[in-house]
Each structure stands twice: as C-alpha cells, then as structure tokens.
Amino acid sequence: xxxxxxSEPTEVSGTVAxxxxxxxxxxxxxxxxxxVDEEIVPRDDWARWxxxxxxxxxxxxxxxxx
Amino acid sequence: xxxxxKIAGRDLSSRLFLGTGGLPHLALLPAVIDAxxxxxxxxxxxxxxxxxxxxxxxxxxxxKVPILPNTAGCLSAREAVLTAELAREALETDWxxxxxxxxxxxxxxxxxxxxxxxxxLVRKGFTVLPYTTDDPVLARRLADAGCAAVMxxxxxxxxxxxxxxxxAIEAVxxxxxxxxxxxAGVGTASDxxxxxxxxxxxxxxxxxxxxxxxxxxxxxxxxxxxxAGHAARGAGRIPRQAVARASSPMAGRIA
Numbered sequence: 001x002x003x004x005x006x007s008e009p010t011e012v013s014g015t016v017a018x019x020x021x022x023x024x025x026x027x028x029x030x031x032x033x034x035x036v037d038e039e040i041v042p043r044d045d046w047a048r049w050x051x052x053x054x055x056x057x058x059x060x061x062x063x064x065x066x
Numbered sequence: 067x068x069x070x071x072k073i074a075g076r077d078l079s080s081r082l083f084l085g086t087g088g089l090p091h092l093a094l095l096p097a098v099i100d101a102x103x104x105x106x107x108x109x110x111x112x113x114x115x116x117x118x119x120x121x122x123x124x125x126x127x128x129x130k131v132p133i134l135p136n137t138a139g140c141l142s143a144r145e146a147v148l149t150a151e152l153a154r155e156a157l158e159t160d161w162x163x164x165x166x167x168x169x170x171x172x173x174x175x176x177x178x179x180x181x182x183x184x185x186x187l188v189r190k191g192f193t194v195l196p197y198t199t200d201d202p203v204l205a206r207r208l209a210d211a212g213c214a215a216v217m218x219x220x221x222x223x224x225x226x227x228x229x230x231x232x233x234a235i236e237a238v239x240x241x242x243x244x245x246x247x248x249x250a251g252v253g254t255a256s257d258x259x260x261x262x263x264x265x266x267x268x269x270x271x272x273x274x275x276x277x278x279x280x281x282x283x284x285x286x287x288x289x290x291x292x293x294a295g296h297a298a299r300g301a302g303r304i305p306r307q308a309v310a311r312a313s314s315p316m317a318g319r320i321a
Contacts, residue, residue, distance in 0.1 A: 006113040023115055031123045032114065033156035038144075040151045058113065060152050062123055064092065065110025065138050066085030066223070066272030 003055040016046040019057065032061050071105060071267055073245055074161075074193045074214035078105035081262070082292045083134065083247065084285070085272020088224075092122060094281055099129045102275065102285035105268065106134040108163055111153050123157075134195070136163035141176070143183035150187055162187060163217065163270075164196040173223040177204050181211060188212035197249050200234035202241035209242040216242055217249035217270065220261065224273045226253030229260055239265035254284075255291035262295025263303065 001013050005023070012019050016034055017027040024032070027047065034041045035058040041049050051057070071078045084104035089095060099107065107126055126133055135153035140146040143166060150162040166183050168176035175198050187194045193214045198204055200218040208216050218238050221227035228251055229235055239246050245267035252258050252271045261269045269292050278284035 006115070031156055033111075033152040033154075035148060035152055038148055040155050042155065058148075058152065059115070060111045060149075061114040061156060062109040062133070062135065062153075063112045063114075064086040064089060064122060065136055066087040066108055066270075
C-alpha cells in the first residue's frame with residue numbers, strides 16, 4: 001500500500017500508530033501531531049486509525065521559530 | 067494600564083514575548099529564557115521524522131513558560147488553519163500566533179487570507195493572536211472577528227528596523243479594544259521601549275535576541291526596556307513643543 005508521508009512516497013500497512021512506530025520508534029510519541037488528508041487524527045485514535053492506499057499523511061512537531 | 071497583562075482571560079507574567087527562531091544553539095535557550103522572563107514563548111510546527119525528545123519542548127517545559135505555537139510560513143488560510151490544528155493536537159494549547167504571509171520575500175501578512183483564517187480559527191475555539199500590518203482598519207477587522215489580541219509589525223520580520231511608523235502603531239492601539247502586541251522589527255532595547263510608550267500591551271522579539279552577539283544580554287535588555295516603556299506610558303510623557311521652557315525659576319537669579 002502506497003501512502004505519502006511528509007511529501008515522501010512510502011510503503012506501509014496498518015494504523016497511524018504502526019506508522020509512527022516504524023518512523024519514530026514510538027507508537028504514542030509526545031509533542032507530535034498527525035493529519036491524514038488534511039484532517040487531524042487525534043492522539044487517542046492513532047492505534048485504531050487504519051491507513052489506506054493514497055492517503056497523504058503529515059507528521060509534525062514543534063521547532064524553534066518566531 | 068494594569069501591571070499584569072491579561073489576554074483572553076489569562077494572566078501573563080510578562081509583557082515581553084520571546085520567539086525562539088534563530089538561536090545558534092538550543093543549549094542557549096534556558097539562559098535566554100532566564101534573562102528575558104517571557105510571558106509566552108513561540109515555536110513553529112514542522113514535519114518531523116523523530117520525536118523532539120531532549121529538545122525544544124523539554125527545554126520549554128522545564129522552564130515552565132507558556133508555549134505559543136505559530137503558523138509561520140503559511141501562505142493560505144487553509145494551510146494556517148491546518149497548522150494551528152496540528153499545533154493544538156501536538157502541544158495541547160488552543161492559543162495560536164496566526165501568521166499568513168503573502169510571499170516569502172517580504173514576509174508581509176496577506177490581509178485577505180489572514181482575516182479568513184482568523185474567522186475560521188475563532189469558530190473552532192482557538193485563542194487567536196494574528197500577526198498583522200500596522201493598519202488600524204485591518205486590526206479592527208481582526209478584533210471584530212474575535213481575535214484575542216492583534217500583533218502589528220513595526221517593520222519587516224527580522225529586519226531590525228524598529229518601528230518605522232509610530233503613528234500607525236498608535237492608531238492601531240486606538241482602534242481596538244484588545245491588547246496590541248508589537249510583533250516584528252524590534253532590533254534593540256529602544257525599539258521595545260518605544261512600542262510600550264506608544265501604548266502597546268506587549269512586545270514580541272525573536273531575531274533581536276536570538277541573532278544578537280550576546281543573546282542572553284539582549285534578552286535582559288529587552289525585558290528592562292519593556293518594563294521601562296510600560297512604566298513611562300503609565301507615567302504620561304510631557305507634550306513635545308518646539309520652544310524651550312525653563313524648569314528652574316527665573317526669579318532670584320544673582321545677575
């Protein structure tokens with residue numbers, strides 16, 4: 001299954017939590033937010049939210065900024 | 067003006083807000099925060115492939131300073147609203163410094179997209195502090211849309227040119243009932259003091275501190291300047307006049 005994560009084409013299957021574990025090594029990292037197709041996926045839904053082919057995922061955190 | 071600043075019903079401990087962008091090393095941030103004693107500290111939201119562990123958020127939480135996420139870099143209301151929603155989810159705050167710029171060269175606010183984004187975010191329950199131009203009409207539009215404060219620029223972001231049009235900043239202060247936070251253009255302490263003397267309720271500085279030769283010393287200088295400017299505003303300055311007026315009595319001179 002092909003999805004796009006932070007504008008990179010990615011092969012994954014499973015839930016948002018599975019994706020976070022693969023990329024970040026943590027199923028519930030703090031200070032992180034996830035959107036799929038421009039909709040926020042709340043933290044409490046990560047473990048059951050199934051990714052589907054073609055989804056566009058954004059994973060963001062806070063960085064230094066004015 | 068009261069000594070403490072209240073925005074959207076929340077008491078803030080200081081009238082100086084600190085932007086964290088531009089510091090050469092994150093390790094400097096705790097000392098900068100200690101020196102600035104900021105009421106709010108801004109951060110940006112960016113794509114990541116790791117947690118921020120051991121990084122920025124831990125530093126800010128250890129300093130016990132309230133975090134104000136911004137939507138820096140957003141070019142449309144749609145991007146800004148999504149960024150604000152991501153920030154709310156990641157940082158568990160519904161406060162947002164709303165930035166919608168018109169292009170990446172001038173970094174000037176896009177007034178049309180800004181008002182649209184502000185209206186949407188207010189409807190979604192955010193406490194919105196928009197970065198705006200020094201236009202009193204736009205400031206009033208933003209306040210009418212339900213923004214909790216307005217943040218006019220003194221001069222372009224990162225320019226350090228200070229307050230190019232002090233009359234416009236005074237006009238913004240007069241135009242709205244919400245706090246006015248001078249946002250961009252501060253280069254040194256006198257700029258921050260002037261903002262407060264003009265009636266601003268607070269000053270946000272980022273580059274002025276983070277790119278100073280000595281960020282910690284400049285953080286302290288801006289804190290003192292904001293305090294001095296606020297005190298001077300409360301004290302009521304003398305009117306300017308074009309002729310001299312002696313303060314010593316003329317009577318009783320020896321000549």
